[in-house]
Amino acid sequence: MTSLPQNPSGVKLGLVIDLDICVGCHACAVNCKEWNTSGKLAPLTDLEPYGARPDGVWFNRIHTFEVVDEEAGTSRTVHFPRSCLHCEDAPCVTVCPTGASYKREEDGIVLINTDICIGCKLCSWACPYGAREYDEDEGVMKKCTLCIDKIYNANLPLESRAPACVSTCPAGARSFGDLGDPESDVSKLVEARGGYALMPEQGTRPVNRYLPPRPKKVGDDVAPRMLEHQDDSPDGAGLLARWVDKVLSA
Amino acid sequence: MHPAKSVIYFTTASGAGYGLLAWLGVLGAMGIIPADRTFGIAAFGSAFFFVISGLLSSTGHLGRPERAWRALSQWRSSWLSREGIAAILTFLPTGLYALAWVLLGQNTGLAGIIGLAGAGLALLTVFTTSMIYASLKTIPAWSNGWTSLGYLVMALTSGAWLGVLLLAVLGEPMPPYSLSVLAGLTVLMALIKLLYWRSLAKAPARSTAESATGLARFGTVRLIESPHSEPNYLLKEMGYRIARKHAGKLRFWGLFYAAMAPLILLGVAAGYAIPLAAIMPLAAASFAIGLVLERWLFFAEAKHVVTLYYGNSAV
Numbered sequence: 001m002t003s004l005p006q007n008p009s010g011v012k013l014g015l016v017i018d019l020d021i022c023v024g025c026h027a028c029a030v031n032c033k034e035w036n037t038s039g040k041l042a043p044l045t046d047l048e049p050y051g052a053r054p055d056g057v058w059f060n061r062i063h064t065f066e067v068v069d070e071e072a073g074t075s076r077t078v079h080f081p082r083s084c085l086h087c088e089d090a091p092c093v094t095v096c097p098t099g100a101s102y103k104r105e106e107d108g109i110v111l112i113n114t115d116i117c118i119g120c121k122l123c124s125w126a127c128p129y130g131a132r133e134y135d136e137d138e139g140v141m142k143k144c145t146l147c148i149d150k151i152y153n154a155n156l157p158l159e160s161r162a163p164a165c166v167s168t169c170p171a172g173a174r175s176f177g178d179l180g181d182p183e184s185d186v187s188k189l190v191e192a193r194g195g196y197a198l199m200p201e202q203g204t205r206p207v208n209r210y211l212p213p214r215p216k217k218v219g220d221d222v223a224p225r226m227l228e229h230q231d232d233s234p235d236g237a238g239l240l241a242r243w244v245d246k247v248l249s250a
Numbered sequence: 251m252h253p254a255k256s257v258i259y260f261t262t263a264s265g266a267g268y269g270l271l272a273w274l275g276v277l278g279a280m281g282i283i284p285a286d287r288t289f290g291i292a293a294f295g296s297a298f299f300f301v302i303s304g305l306l307s308s309t310g311h312l313g314r315p316e317r318a319w320r321a322l323s324q325w326r327s328s329w330l331s332r333e334g335i336a337a338i339l340t341f342l343p344t345g346l347y348a349l350a351w352v353l354l355g356q357n358t359g360l361a362g363i364i365g366l367a368g369a370g371l372a373l374l375t376v377f378t379t380s381m382i383y384a385s386l387k388t389i390p391a392w393s394n395g396w397t398s399l400g401y402l403v404m405a406l407t408s409g410a411w412l413g414v415l416l417l418a419v420l421g422e423p424m425p426p427y428s429l430s431v432l433a434g435l436t437v438l439m440a441l442i443k444l445l446y447w448r449s450l451a452k453a454p455a456r457s458t459a460e461s462a463t464g465l466a467r468f469g470t471v472r473l474i475e476s477p478h479s480e481p482n483y484l485l486k487e488m489g490y491r492i493a494r495k496h497a498g499k500l501r502f503w504g505l506f507y508a509a510m511a512p513l514i515l516l517g518v519a520a521g522y523a524i525p526l527a528a529i530m531p532l533a534a535a536s537f538a539i540g541l542v543l544e545r546w547l548f549f550a551e552a553k554h555v556v557t558l559y560y561g562n563s564a565v
C-alpha cells in the first residue's frame with residue numbers, strides 16, 4: 001500500500017544530526033555503504049568502480065557548505081550529511097504506483113520492496129532531499145533503511161543495535177532514537193538545541209532533525225589573532241630586543 | 251530534469267492519439283464527421299498507433315518493464331497508477347466505437363454515446379498524465395495549474411492537426427470551420443506557453459539553499475565541496491542544466507515550428523489556392539517538430555529542489 005499509514009503507532013524512529021560536531025570525514029557514508037551493501041536493500045551496486053567515471057548507489061552523502069554573513073563579515077564551514085529523513089508525509093510513498101514504496105506503521109521507517117518495484121523512478125522525483133538512488137544494474141530504486149536489519153537485530157549486543165552511520169561516527173555527531181516520544185534522549189536533545197526539519201515548505205514533515213552549529217564566540221574570551229601580537233614600537237620590549245631593534249634600525 | 255526520449259515520445263505521441271480520439275468521439279457523435287470507412291481506418295489506426303506506441307515507449311523507460319502491470323494497484327494515492335488504469339479503460343469505449351464506425355458505418359446514436367464516453371476517458375487519461383507532473387512539489391515549474399491546461403490543450407491541438415492532416419491527404423470533405431478551429435487552437439496553445447513562461451519568470455523561489463540546509467540564520471549558503479567527484483544518479487536524473495541563452499532560442503524555435511510556420515503555411519495555401527493535401531503534410535510536420543521541442547524544454551528547463559544541495563541557490 002502506498003497510502004501512508006492510517007494508524008501510525010506514534011513511534012517515529014529517526015536520526016538527529018549535529019552540524020556543530022560533524023567534521024565532514026565521510027565515515028558514516030562509508031560504513032553505511034559497507035553495512036547496507038549486504039543488508040536489506042543489498043547490493044549497493046557500483047558501476048565502473050575503478051574506471052574513469054565511477055558511479056554507484058549510496059544512502060548517505062556528505063556535502064560541505066560555506067555560510068557567509070556579509071554584514072557581520074563572518075563565514076563558517078558546515079559539513080552536512082544528507083540521508084533519508086523518513087518523512088511523515090512522505091511524497092515518495094504516495095506517488096509510487098506499485099506499492100513498492102511504503103512507510104511502516106509500527107515505527108515510521110520508509111522502505112522499498114525491491115521485489116515489486118518497477119524502476120519508474122517517480123519516487124526519486126518526489127523526494128525533495130535526494131534520498132533515493134536508482135540501481136541501474138538491478139533496475140530498481142534503493143534508499144536508506146534506517147539500518148532496519150541492525151537496529152532490530154537480536155544477534156547483536158544491545159549497544160550495537162543502532163544504525164551503522166550512528167555507530168561509526170568518530171565525532172558523535174549522529175544520534176538515533178524515537179522522535180515520537182518527547183521523553184526520549186533524542187527528543188530532549190532536539191528540544192535543548194533547537195533542532196529543525198529541512199525544507200519544511202515542501203510539506204513532507206521529516207522525522208529526522210538537524211542541530212544548528214553553535215554561535216561563534218566573539219568578544220574578550222576568544223584567543224587573540226596572531227596579527228594582534230605584531231608591535232611596531234620597541235617600547236616595553238626586553239633589553240636584548242631593544243638592542244637588536246637599535247642595531248637593525250640604524 | 252533529464253529529458254528522457256522515451257518520456258518525450260510517450261507524452262507527445264499518446265497526447266496526439268488521445269486528442270484525435272476525443273475529436274472523433276465528439277464530432278462523430280454530433281454527426282459532423284460521417285462514419286466513412288476509409289477515414290475511420292486511417293484515423294483510428296493512427297490514433298491507436300500513437301497511443302499504443304507511446305504507452306510502450308513509457309514502459310521502456312522502466313527499470314523492470316516486465317513488472318509494469320503492478321503499476322495499476324495504487325490508484326488511491328498515485329497519479330501514475332491512475333494514468334495506467336485510465337489508459338486501459340479508454341481502450342474499451344474507443345475500441346468499440348472504432349469497430350462501430352469502421353465495420354457498421356455507425357457513429358451516432360448508441361455508437362455516438364460510446365464515442366462520447368471514449369472522448370471523455372481519452373481526455374481524462376491526458377489529465378492523469380499531466381497530474382503525474384503537476385503533483386510533484388519538488389519541481390515548481392511543473393506543480394502549477396499550467397501543466398494540466400497545457401497538456402490538455404496540446405493534446406487537443408495535436409489531435410486536431412493529425413485529424414485534419416488525414417482528412418486533407420485522403421481528400422475527404424472538411425467539416426465546417428476545420429481550419430479556423432485548428433488555427434485558433436494553435437494560437438491558444440502558443441498563448442498558454444507564453445503565459446506559462448511569464449508566470450515561471452515571476453514566481454518567487456519555493457525553496458532555497460538556506461531552507462534546504464536550515465542555515466539561513468548564519469548567512470548565505472554556498473556549496474564548497476560536493477559529496478562525490480563524479481556525477482551520481484541524482485545529478486544525472488535531476489541535475490540536467492540548460493544554458494539560459496539556449497533555452498531562450500529553443501523557446502523561440504519551438505513556437506516558430508509549432509505555431510508560426512504552420513499558420514503561415516495554412517495562410518499561404520488559402521491565399522494562393524494551393525490544395526490542402528499538398529500543404530498539410532508540411533505544416534503538420536512543422537507542428538510536430540515544434541511540439542517535441544516544447545516537450546523537450548518542459549523537461550530540460552524544469553529545476554528540481556535537490557539541486558539546492560548541489561550548488562543551486564534557489565528553485
Ligand code: SF4
Nearest residue numbers: 084085086087092127
Ligand atoms: S527523505 Fe525523501 S525518501 Fe526519505 S521519506 Fe522523505 S521524501 Fe521519502
Ligand code: SF4
Nearest residue numbers: 096117118120121123
Ligand atoms: S521506482 Fe519503484 S519504488 Fe519508486 S515509485 Fe517507481 S515502483 Fe515505486
Ligand code: SF4
Nearest residue numbers: 032144146147163165
Ligand atoms: S541509517 Fe543506515 S542506511 Fe540510513 S544513512 Fe545511516 S547507515 Fe545508511
